[in-house]
Amino acid sequence: MNLSFTTFNQHVNSSIVEDGPMYDSTAYTECKEEPEKPLYNGGVFESQPQSDGGVQHAIAFYVVDGPSFILHNLTQDTIYSFSSSVMLFLLHTLSYHRIHNKKIINGEHKKVFRCRDLNPGLSAWVRIEGSSSGLIRASLQTENETYDCIGTVLAKRGCWSFLKGGFLLNWPSTSSMLLFQNTDGKDINIELASPSLQPFTKQQWRFNQEYLINTHRKQAVTVHVSDSNGKRMQGATITIEQISKDFPFGSAIAKTILGNMAYQNWFVKRFNAAVFENELKWYATEPDQGKAAVDSRIQSLMNQYREEFIHWDVSNEMLHFDFYEKRLGPNATFHFFETAHKSDPLATLFMNDFNVVETCSDVNSTVDTYISRLRELQQNGVFMDGIGLESHFTVPNLPLMRAIIDKLATLNLPIWLTEVDISKTLGKQTQAIYLEQVLREGFSHPSVNGIMLWTALHPQGCYQMCLTDNDFRNLPSGDVVDKLLQEWQTAHAEGVTDEHGSYSIFGFLGEYRVTATYGNKTADTNFSLCGGRETKHVTIRL
Numbered sequence: 001m002n003l004s005f006t007t008f009n010q011h012v013n014s015s016i017v018e019d020g021p022m023y024d025s026t027a028y029t030e031c032k033e034e035p036e037k038p039l040y041n042g043g044v045f046e047s048q049p050q051s052d053g054g055v056q057h058a059i060a061f062y063v064v065d066g067p068s069f070i071l072h073n074l075t076q077d078t079i080y081s082f083s084s085s086v087m088l089f090l091l092h093t094l095s096y097h098r099i100h101n102k103k104i105i106n107g108e109h110k111k112v113f114r115c116r117d118l119n120p121g122l123s124a125w126v127r128i129e130g131s132s133s134g135l136i137r138a139s140l141q142t143e144n145e146t147y148d149c150i151g152t153v154l155a156k157r158g159c160w161s162f163l164k165g166g167f168l169l170n171w172p173s174t175s176s177m178l179l180f181q182n183t184d185g186k187d188i189n190i191e192l193a194s195p196s197l198q199p200f201t202k203q204q205w206r207f208n209q210e211y212l213i214n215t216h217r218k219q220a221v222t223v224h225v226s227d228s229n230g231k232r233m234q235g236a237t238i239t240i241e242q243i244s245k246d247f248p249f250g251s252a253i254a255k256t257i258l259g260n261m262a263y264q265n266w267f268v269k270r271f272n273a274a275v276f277e278n279e280l281k282w283y284a285t286e287p288d289q290g291k292a293a294v295d296s297r298i299q300s301l302m303n304q305y306r307e308e309f310i311h312w313d314v315s316n317e318m319l320h321f322d323f324y325e326k327r328l329g330p331n332a333t334f335h336f337f338e339t340a341h342k343s344d345p346l347a348t349l350f351m352n353d354f355n356v357v358e359t360c361s362d363v364n365s366t367v368d369t370y371i372s373r374l375r376e377l378q379q380n381g382v383f384m385d386g387i388g389l390e391s392h393f394t395v396p397n398l399p400l401m402r403a404i405i406d407k408l409a410t411l412n413l414p415i416w417l418t419e420v421d422i423s424k425t426l427g428k429q430t431q432a433i434y435l436e437q438v439l440r441e442g443f444s445h446p447s448v449n450g451i452m453l454w455t456a457l458h459p460q461g462c463y464q465m466c467l468t469d470n471d472f473r474n475l476p477s478g479d480v481v482d483k484l485l486q487e488w489q490t491a492h493a494e495g496v497t498d499e500h501g502s503y504s505i506f507g508f509l510g511e512y513r514v515t516a517t518y519g520n521k522t523a524d525t526n527f528s529l530c531g532g533r534e535t536k537h538v539t540i541r542l
Contacts, residue, residue, distance in 0.1 A: 020204030022211075023081070023121070025446075027406035029371055031159035035085030035125030035193040043081075043121075043198035044071075067192055069178040074142070074169055079205045081166040081399045082138065082151060082178075083123000084195035121166040121399045124195040126155045126180070130188035133157065135363060137183050138165055142173035149360040150400060152183075154368035160193065164406060165360065166399020183363055205398070209444035214506070216446040217247065217488070219529040221536040222504040225497050225516045228541060232501025236518040236542070240493040246509035246530070247443070248273040248450035249485065251467075252419070255279055256458055263457065266472045270485055275418070277456040277463070281316075291328050295339055302343035313352040313388060313418075314340045319365045319373060320353065337382040351377070352388030352418055357401045367404045371411065387411070390419040392454070392464065394426070396438050402445065409447035417442045419454035421465040422477070431465050432476035439484055453481070504535070516540040 024039045038045070074080070128134050133156050140147040151165020178197075182188050200208070225236040250273025257263045267274070278284055286297045302312065315324065315333045324332040340349055355362035356370050363369070370387075377384050387408055408415055420438060422431040442448045455467050455477075467478035474482065490507040497503045497516075507529050515524040521542040529536055 020200060020207065021198060023200070023205075023208040023402070024198075025402075025406045025409070027164055027403070027410055028162040029368070029407055029410050031156045031161050032125075033159060035127075035160040036162075038194035039081075039083050039123050039196040040198040041196075042194070043196045045069075045195050045197055067180050067190055069195070069197075071176040071178055071197070072174060074173040074176050076169050076172045077202055079121065079166065079168050079200040079202065079399050081121000081123070081164075081198045081200065081403065082196065083121070083125075083162065083164040083403075085125005085127065085160040085162060085193035121164075121198045121200065121403065122151055122178075122196070123162065123164040123403070124180075125160040125193045126153050126163050127160050127191045127193070128155045128157055128182075128188050131157065131182075131186055134186065134188050134190075135183040135366065135368075136161075136163065136190060137181055137360070138163060139179050139181065140167055141177045141179065142169065142171065143175065144171040144173070150397070151403065152360045152366045152368065154366065154372065155190075162407075164403040166403055167397060168399065200399075206440075209440055212444045212446060213488075215533075216531070217443070218506050218508050219531055219536055220504060220506050221512075221527070221529060221538060222502050223497075223514055223516065224537065224539045225501050225503075225518070226539070226541050230541075232497075233518055233542065234497055234499050234501055236497045236501070236503075236516050238493075238495055238497060238503040239515045239517075240490070240505060240507070241513050242490040242507060242510050243513050243526075244511040245272055245489060246511075247488070248452075249488075250274050250450075251453040252277040252456040254456040254458060256456070262472055266468070270481065273450060273452060275452050277454070291332075291335075294324070294328070294332075294336065298336065298339045299343050302340060302347065306344045307346060309347065311348045311350055311386065311416075312340060312344075313350045317353050318351065319369060320355075331380075334377065334380045334382055337377065337384065341383040348385040348414065349383055350386035350388040350416070350418075351384060352390060354390040354392055354419075357389045357391055357404050357417075358393050359397070360400060360404070367407050371408070374411070385413065387413050387415045388418040389415065390454075391417040391438065391442075392419060392421055392423070393434060393438055394423040396434050396441070398437060398441050401438070401441055405445050405447060409445075414449040415445075415447050416450045416452065417448060418452050420451060421454040421463065424464045428476045432480045435465070435477050436480045436484065439480070443484075443488065514538060514540065516542060518542050 021040060026039060028036070122138065126136050128136070133154060136153050136155050137149050138151040140150055147167050150167040151163050153161045153163035155161040180190050180192065182190070223238055225233045227233055250271040253267065253274050254277045257267065280301065282297070286293060314336050318333055337349055351374055353365050353370065355365045356367065360366055374384055405415060422434045439451065442451050455462050455465055457466060457468065459470065465477055466475055467481055468474055488508060493505050495503050509529045509531055511526060511528055513524060513526050515522065523540050523542050525538065525540060527536065527538045
């Protein structure tokens with residue numbers, strides 16, 4: 001196919017405009033004096049009254065633990081994206097009335113929002129009083145189930161903080177409650193502004209993913225063929241082959257791969273990145289203990305593999321564990337990163353943890369907790385270059401996952417999904433379905449720089465999810481991986497140059513070889529697609 005880049009983008013844009021809204025990846029991590037305008041003009045909240053500045057103030061409905069919205073006619077298999085501004089206020093400044101022993105309502109502000117055939121994302125600005133800060137959690141209660149957490153924000157007193165999240169209903173709901181609460185139960189008051197609830201059908205969500213892949217993971221290239229005098233040649237045969245991929249997609253490996261040619265051949269046929277599962281962890285390589293042992297370990301490992309291992313997770317899962325701080329002092333982690341950077345200044349040092357994108361119910365690893373810890377490290381002189389998200393999912397919440405990555409992307413650091421798998425509590429077919437959802441979500445987000453699966457193969461199986469059996473026959477998850485690897489590479493392209501001596505394709509980023517043939521003359525060359533909106537031009541002379 002010989003298309004212009006402009007024509008291609010017009011086609012992609014028109015498809016999405018016809019089928020629904022473009023996803024808005026806007027996010028904020030700073031606390032602001034005034035909230036921004038709502039995303040999607042508020043989505044299903046669009047009819048709410050606005051202030052003169054176009055900001056929607058939406059304390060429409062109260063319950064015991066915080067403000068809420070009543071949502072009617074939410075539909076199954078619809079993705080809902082939510083956002084809002086949040087501010088905290090003193091609890092005693094508001095008057096409430098008790099209803100049904102559980103709900104406390106300010107009847108004058110009650111408002112019902114109707115939502116039909118939708119699947120939303122969520123955002124809001126939040127402000128609090130009664131405490132210097134508070135971790136505010138959004139949850140959803142329907143007739144059939146409770147979604148414990150669909151978004152969080154670490155709000156500060158006296159300024160507006162941005163909450164972004166979302167949910168996907170398992171069952172349709174005629175009446176649902178969207179509730180905002182302080183996670184530690186303290187008596188603080190929460191004010192919301194600029195709330196947004198934007199629904200997407202699954203098809204619309206997929207269209208948005210494909211648009212992002214086409215605009216951020218691919219680039220147009222035009223091959224120009226001319227003769228030795230520079231005259232453009234029509235009718236020259238062009239073949240283009242992708243010889244390597246730019247996007248790192250890999251898996252964990254274990255010592256079981258050593259000497260196992262079948263495992264090695266299977267692995268290198270698919271992946272362009274690898275990580276040791278446990279072989280470089282402390283208990284596997286270092287019998288000694290104490291601070292001197294830590295320094296020796298960091299220096300010996302990083303010097304030995306200097307410029308070979310490009311990424312290091314220096315102190316794993318530090319949001320959940322303080323093993324080293326308890327034994328070596330409160331600045332232990334700062335010292336680790338300083339020592340690691342001195343040992344290999346070119347290596348990318350990662351902060352890596354679980355339950356960051358998998359859920360927002362874990363108070364130790366919410367997106368703002370992650371950001372606060374990372375900033376603390378940076379303020380103490382730590383060279384922190386990468387964001388690692390382990391991604392051990394059970395049932396993925398895709399709009400929440402995307403919203404969290406949107407907020408992390410504001411830090412302008414490389415983001416990797418580092419240990420992707422699906423819980424073994426689910427059947428293999430279900431694992432495969434959810435794995436495809438997570439991989440598509442990660443690959444389509446422009447700020448995700450790489451994906452690693454946590455699927456190292458052992459005789460007894462894998463940590464949670466295997467791609468193959470012990471004879472390297474694909475399991476359902478392996479079929480998903482092979483399908484996506486095929487989908488996310490440029491197929492062998494062949495065609496002829498037009499009247500201008502040109503032939504164009506859209507290719508995934510990476511390295512290519514192009515061959516031009518006209519009569520008995522043949523020439524070839526290599527080129528790279530590295531990203532960008534401009535078309536890459538390659539010239540071949542015969």
